[in-house]
Amino acid sequence: MKSENPTSRDIAQIAGVSQATVSRALRNSPLVRKETREHVQKVARDLHYFVNRNAAGLRTQESKTIALLLFDEIDGTDKKMNLFFWAMLDNITRSAARRGYDVLVSLQQLTADWHIEYQASHRADGLILLGYGDYTEYREKLNALAAAHTRFMIWGPIINDQPGHSFGCDNESGGYQATRHLLSLGRKNVAYLGRKVLRSPEHAARYTGYVAALREAGITPNVTLQVPADNSEAMGYQAVRQLLQKGALFDAIFAGTDLIAIGAMRALADNGISVPQSVSVVGFDDMPLAAYVSPALTTVQQNAQAGAEGLVEGIVGLIKGRPVESKLMAPKLIIRQSCGALATRCGP
């Protein structure tokens, strides 16, 4: 009636070898003879034996676990919609599993130094940080992590003086691509709706790309066409209303996020302004919703699979003590209806 899990000692006894040999055989040590190894492995399989991770971890001082910490947007009611994080989680899980790592997920702030606790308590060998929440607070957490010698990878842009390593999307390139696309369609007055403050480094980079594309086309960025907006539909709606109220002339909108773009399109529709005939709109993120709104949203897409791969490779590198460098990958412009590049102009 012994329904307890077997230990390596049980396997050793049954296989007729020492416990040390069992351990070696199961770890595929080259020290152990092939026949011995296969025999031991068969016995282990038959007894449904699995190495006790607590014991192994205690001995090796490794947990073979990565903690994934998600800092979701705090403001805005649409926070549940961040599908990109879902895709990232999915890919990170798979990528980590391929390297023999489990993924611990945390979406909540507990104590002040909960993020440090993961590695210090040997629950995880390193962290991956997704999302920012409030960047000022975030930055403090990074400093604390660095001070505690925690290994971590940040999903995001490379920022001066920011501690740690990051892997992210080249938001500046994305903003540039989006804006250049709008200009190439003949648009002259491209509005920017979104944040541009340092508090949101990703958004700030998109804005920088926007400015770069304008400058390249010989256009001086016009402050009247730039309206701050947080990542929500409501903010996008409001931003367009502000543009209209101050009588700004614009024939295109580059929105910092898809949600802003969608809110903006609704505001345009409510004011009888047709998209893309009168105003072209481009978003950023390519959330699943983007393909479903009407007109379907042209937007900038980040590659979740490559992103996850980069983050996991980075954190495993840091764990193994390999040199790791921060990197950015270029996002991709996805052309749909809202910019007008594909739409058939329906003449007057």
Next chain:
Amino acid sequence: MKSENPTSRDIAQIAGVSQATVSRALRNSPLVRKETREHVQKVARDLHYFVNRNAAGLRTQESKTIALLLFDEIDGTDKKMNLFFWAMLDNITRSAARRGYDVLVSLQQLTADWHIEYQASHRADGLILLGYGDYTEYREKLNALAAAHTRFMIWGPIINDQPGHSFGCDNESGGYQATRHLLSLGRKNVAYLGRKVLRSPEHAARYTGYVAALREAGITPNVTLQVPADNSEAMGYQAVRQLLQKGALFDAIFAGTDLIAIGAMRALADNGISVPQSVSVVGFDDMPLAAYVSPALTTVQQNAQAGAEGLVEGIVGLIKGRPVESKLMAPKLIIRQSCGALATRCGP
């Protein structure tokens, strides 16, 4: 230059007590004097000490970790869209944290018995299963889990002879509510688009509720109005085409999932049939997209927070050896435009 993490021995030495007392103090044992405990805790805090989970887990044979296994739909290209799982993950994480548990997430099938390994290797104290994938395969996994004495909670309906405990949404009640709502709007010929096979128990229950509502209204379920459809937009689109091709008469659709409903609405629009004027449509799931399609989809909503709470409470109960019972909670009908209850009828 000793940058290694401190151990309870270090704390003991500095605090001037034995290592055993440190352990007790940090676990808030009533055995230790208040002043001693506070002193030890202060020293621990000052040294950024955290209990080594591997050591503690090895000793107590507990990992204080729950493994969350997600079996996503395999068929259909829209699998990434299951936002409900995201909400569940979020809530499960928080609910588990409140009880002192971490959550390990796995979305991939590795070896044949990877799901058993979690508990057997002491990586997790119990599992939560979300989604089914293919039910036949799933059922085999459940049997294997039960045979291995693994503790697990299933998100889903209560099914005869199914091993383990479940917590879920009363899909039958949802199907019933949706269908009765359509009938109450004066609709007579309510089509059902979706699966009804045992392979998908949740969908089968929705179908059962549909039949129950019809019967209650004295209507004999009409097989011509029932079209099988997997959970995807494309399948919903196809299903409506089939209905139209065989010349079926229908003035309402209850779709087994929102995606099916959205595909159905698109097919109706493409065939010049107006929703909700000519045909009322109700979905199931209330994915975020549901509120955005046009007309906005009336649908049945499951409460992710209550669901997560029930699952975590269940698995922690099983871990602690408390008696746990399977339960169902009733979902809620969310009325929007697509059923016609709110729409203003436009002229004759």
Next chain:
DNA sequence: CTGAAAGCGCTTACAG
């Protein structure tokens, strides 16, 4: 190639 032994850092019965 294999075994005996030490030790990872805790928790908890046992003794006081």
Next chain:
DNA sequence: CTGAAAGCGCTTACAG
């Protein structure tokens, strides 16, 4: 209320 000691189940240097 506190301490000395055993032991959880591994991995790996050391010896052969």
